Amino acid sequence: MCRNIVQLYLIKAAKWFMLAMPVIMLFYESAHLDVQQVFILKAVYSVMVVLCEIPSGYLSDVWGRKNALVLGTVFGAMGYGCYATSSGFWFFLIAEILLGIGQSCISGSDSALLYDTLKDEQRTSDYLLVEGRITSWGNLLEAVAGVLAGLLATYSIRYPMIGQAFVSLIGIPAALMLREPSSSSEHRIASFGEVVQVVKSSFVEHIALRNALLFSSIIGTATLTMAWLLQLLFKEMSIPVSQYGVLWTGLNLLVAWGSIRAFYIEKRIQSRWLSVIILIGVVGGYLAVGLVSGYWVFTFVIIFYLTRGVATPTLKNMVNQRTTSSIRATVLSIRNFLIRILFAVIGPILGGVTDRLGLHVSMVLMAIIVFILGSVVLMMENQRRKRDEI
Numbered sequence: 001m002c003r004n005i006v007q008l009y010l011i012k013a014a015k016w017f018m019l020a021m022p023v024i025m026l027f028y029e030s031a032h033l034d035v036q037q038v039f040i041l042k043a044v045y046s047v048m049v050v051l052c053e054i055p056s057g058y059l060s061d062v063w064g065r066k067n068a069l070v071l072g073t074v075f076g077a078m079g080y081g082c083y084a085t086s087s088g089f090w091f092f093l094i095a096e097i098l099l100g101i102g103q104s105c106i107s108g109s110d111s112a113l114l115y116d117t118l119k120d121e122q123r124t125s126d127y128l129l130v131e132g133r134i135t136s137w138g139n140l141l142e143a144v145a146g147v148l149a150g151l152l153a154t155y156s157i158r159y160p161m162i163g164q165a166f167v168s169l170i171g172i173p174a175a176l177m178l179r180e181p182s183s184s185s186e187h188r189i190a191s192f193g194e195v196v197q198v199v200k201s202s203f204v205e206h207i208a209l210r211n212a213l214l215f216s217s218i219i220g221t222a223t224l225t226m227a228w229l230l231q232l233l234f235k236e237m238s239i240p241v242s243q244y245g246v247l248w249t250g251l252n253l254l255v256a257w258g259s260i261r262a263f264y265i266e267k268r269i270q271s272r273w274l275s276v277i278i279l280i281g282v283v284g285g286y287l288a289v290g291l292v293s294g295y296w297v298f299t300f301v302i303i304f305y306l307t308r309g310v311a312t313p314t315l316k317n318m319v320n321q322r323t324t325s326s327i328r329a330t331v332l333s334i335r336n337f338l339i340r341i342l343f344a345v346i347g348p349i350l351g352g353v354t355d356r357l358g359l360h361v362s363m364v365l366m367a368i369i370v371f372i373l374g375s376v377v378l379m380m381e382n383q384r385r386k387r388d389e390i
Helices: 003-016 021-030 035-063 065-085 089-106 109-120 124-155 159-168 171-176 192-205 207-236 241-268 271-291 294-321 325-357 359-389
Strands: none
Touching: 003 065, 003 109, 003 124, 003 159, 003 171, 021 035, 021 124, 021 159, 021 207, 021 241, 035 065, 035 089, 035 109, 035 207, 035 325, 065 089, 065 109, 065 159, 065 171, 089 109, 089 325, 109 124, 109 294, 109 325, 124 159, 124 241, 124 294, 192 325, 207 241, 207 271, 207 294, 207 325, 207 359, 241 271, 241 294, 271 294, 271 359, 294 325, 325 359
């Protein structure tokens, strides 16, 4: 079963060797899209994930983690293939729809398969360590891809997208070689009505799980949004295109280091305080980027990306600890569902604010939104803990 971990590394490579991402805003600009159109595309992607996320999690629980991952890698390859061979808003829209379906099939299923693989080996206590390493691996690959993307873009802005299409093909054979963990076949969900019950239980009956899902989704939305806005910051600071990849590499190395250290940090800091630190790091990052000018801003960007590295595996582990194998993929899909629906709402608003009022205003606005939402959830979790202690 440990072979599964190797294949998950390869699937992560197919997803995170992101040749396109470091220069994607320039790619869209070359196709004559404005910032609001870009965020509309990403909102459509998020809507597709929203529509498919929970059904795909159900599919993973019933049909198998492996089959869901195979389907996801195929759709992902089709989406990037569409980007590599077409141009214009409407073709890009089709690509985002394909990518949204693919992402929804992979997200949740990969973490669920990893957790249940470790459960078969009686190593669930190692989940955060292994998840952190896989996340770190993905960020290391994204860092390497950043350098290559910058070099490719100096020859043609389309070359990184073509390379991305070929990289995405790696995930298909890796998914086909996976083996289904025995624990994931126990107590399988038998009807869609039970999926509705899982959603109801996650938000109404299981308060601890609900709070973990909400907080994880808020932080996930914040880190996802920063990845898009940061390229606009590079452009505003007149940083050469050839340096985008170098900066992207450095930031992803920070995320990789944070992901590796997450296991050890959680051992030393109680989860309630770690959540507060994560919120402060994310909100502070947005606020500083919005208010600080010049190259000093990178000090706060560094803090933000270190926080992101710690947050990703830590918050996934928090959710995994509060659910069971039979519904794990569905619950993790609910988390990703919430991230995408939040981004679908917030993204176009920030795009419009950026076009009309500037990037710095949208950064401050995002800081306020994340602070309010995150603080409310942490207060609800604190009240729950107090009730449980009585």
